[in-house]
Amino acid sequence: MTNTGLTREEKECLKRWFRQAIAEVEKEEVKHFLLKEYPSESGVLTHRQPQVRRRSHRGQRPMHVKELAY
Numbered sequence: 001m002t003n004t005g006l007t008r009e010e011k012e013c014l015k016r017w018f019r020q021a022i023a024e025v026e027k028e029e030v031k032h033f034l035l036k037e038y039p040s041e042s043g044v045l046t047h048r049q050p051q052v053r054r055r056s057h058r059g060q061r062p063m064h065v066k067e068l069a070y
Contacts, residue, residue: 006014 004011
């Protein structure tokens with residue numbers, strides 16, 4: 001590197017910052033490529049779409065606790 005007047009720690013910090021920025025750009029590029037190649041299907045549920053809620057069994061006792069009627 002050329003003499004910029006920066007300390008070694010500042011240079012290392014800038015290197016890490018640039019590496020992180022490049023990694024973010026690469027992730028965005030891959031995301032756009034995958035969405036272009038494999039478009040999402042509108043009828044398929046994803047983890048972000050609301051799902052059907054199941055009934056709560058909070059008030060019911062477990063099977064092994066129920067008393068048998070004779």
